Amino acid sequence: MYCDLHTHSTASDGTDAPGDLPMLAKQAGLSAIALTDHDTTDGLAEFLAAAKIARIRAVPGIELSADPAILHADTDPSPDQPPRLGTLHLLGYFIQPEAPLLAEVQAHLREARAQRNPQMIARLNELGMDIHYDEVIQIAGGNIVGRPHIGQVLMQKGYVKSIHEAFSRYLGGRGEAYVRKDRLSAEQAIQAIHDADGLAVLAHPTQLGLESASQLEHAVARLKTLGLDGMETRHSDHHPRDTERFSKLATKLNLLTTGGSDYHGSRKTLALGCQKVPLSVYEDLLESHRQRIGG
Numbered sequence: 317m318y319c320d321l322h323t324h325s326t327a328s329d330g331t332d333a334p335g336d337l338p339m340l341a342k343q344a345g346l347s348a349i350a351l352t353d354h355d356t357t358d359g360l361a362e363f364l365a366a367a368k369i370a371r372i373r374a375v376p377g378i379e380l381s382a383d384p385a386i387l388h389a390d391t392d393p394s395p396d397q398p399p400r401l402g403t404l405h406l407l408g409y410f411i412q413p414e415a416p417l418l419a420e421v422q423a424h425l426r427e428a429r430a431q432r433n434p435q436m437i438a439r440l441n442e443l444g445m446d447i448h449y450d451e452v453i454q455i456a457g458g459n460i461v462g463r464p465h466i467g468q469v470l471m472q473k474g475y476v477k478s479i480h481e482a483f484s485r486y487l488g489g490r491g492e493a494y495v496r497k498d499r500l501s502a503e504q505a506i507q508a509i510h511d512a513d514g515l516a517v518l519a520h521p522t523q524l525g526l527e528s529a530s531q532l533e534h535a536v537a538r539l540k541t542l543g544l545d546g547m548e549t550r551h552s553d554h555h556p557r558d559t560e561r562f563s564k565l566a567t568k569l570n571l572l573t574t575g576g577s578d579y580h581g582s583r584k585t586l587a588l589g590c591q592k593v594p595l596s597v598y599e600d601l602l603e604s605h606r607q608r609i610g611g
């Protein structure tokens with residue numbers, strides 16, 4: 317029996333409605349699924365209602381984007397050569413969708429997107445591409461407008477052949493139109509997840525872009541001092557070698573482990589459930605959550 321604890325819906329940048337995911341998960345042979353949309357709980361009510369009908373175990377979740385700078389603070393003292401920052405995403409599991417602090421954080425992150433997205437569009441315009449923010453908002457459909465939506469417009473207009481090319485040329489960390497949007501500290505993200513009764517888990521640790529094992533251990537240990545509960549060991553970006561070393565680190569630091577596909581529907585080629593995460597991972601997470609809210 318398997319689960320998938322990392323998925324996205326149309327409430328952020330996936331292509332399946334939150335209400336369709338439980339049945340799709342069931343059809344993929346899964347016994348439990350978490351919805352972890354970027355920076356929003358908008359899809360959770362629909363997702364949980366559909367999961368009841370589909371009779372599948374469901375986890376209300378979120379994936380918050382946070383500022384990775386603190387993880388580099390002690391490793392590169394040179395102001396002339398700031399470290400190349402990776403991506404810090406924190407997953408929240410078993411959250412109360414309406415929790416007030418988490419609602420504040422979501423509003424703050426929407427504001428960060430509202431400032432960053434038009435800057436990226438302006439850069440694309442400077443590069444000679446005819447693309448308007450309104451077109452991107454229309455594709456996004458919901459409250460969360462992100463780079464995959466910009467990528468889709470670029471593709472539809474023939475400026476790139478794939479979303480992948482859109483990221484490697486323009487939208488990715490080294491792309492010509494990239495603008496950072498780190499507004500939330502890791503501490504604030506973890507606090508907001510805990511305030512919503514959730515468990516905080518470091519998503520896809522490879523995306524931190526930390527080169528050495530000791531840098532990674534230092535970073536995760538630091539997050540643990542801020543209250544981190546677990547780390548994602550199985551993920552579609554991870555080589556089996558990564559999963560193994562992250563599991564060892566989790567054991568060493570006494571952290572829970574989780575896993576998922578990072579399914580985005582047709583915006584990515586990954587299948588729901590492709591990470592073959594054992595259902596026991598879900599059960600351990602549930603038990604930790606019970607202990608947390610019980611005590």
Ligand code: AMP
Pocket residue numbers: 329354381461462463464479480483484488
């Ligand atoms: P944003 O939240 O606007 O910064 O966009 C983040 C989204 O872009 C996440 O769903 C990522 O999976 C996706 N993403 C990041 N890098 C790439 C890439 N190289 N190719 C495709 N999608 C990517």
Ligand code: ZN
Pocket residue numbers: 324328329330354464580
């Ligand atoms: Zn996404």
Ligand code: FE
Pocket residue numbers: 379405519520
């Ligand atoms: Fe992520």
Ligand code: FE
Pocket residue numbers: 322324379578
């Ligand atoms: Fe994700």
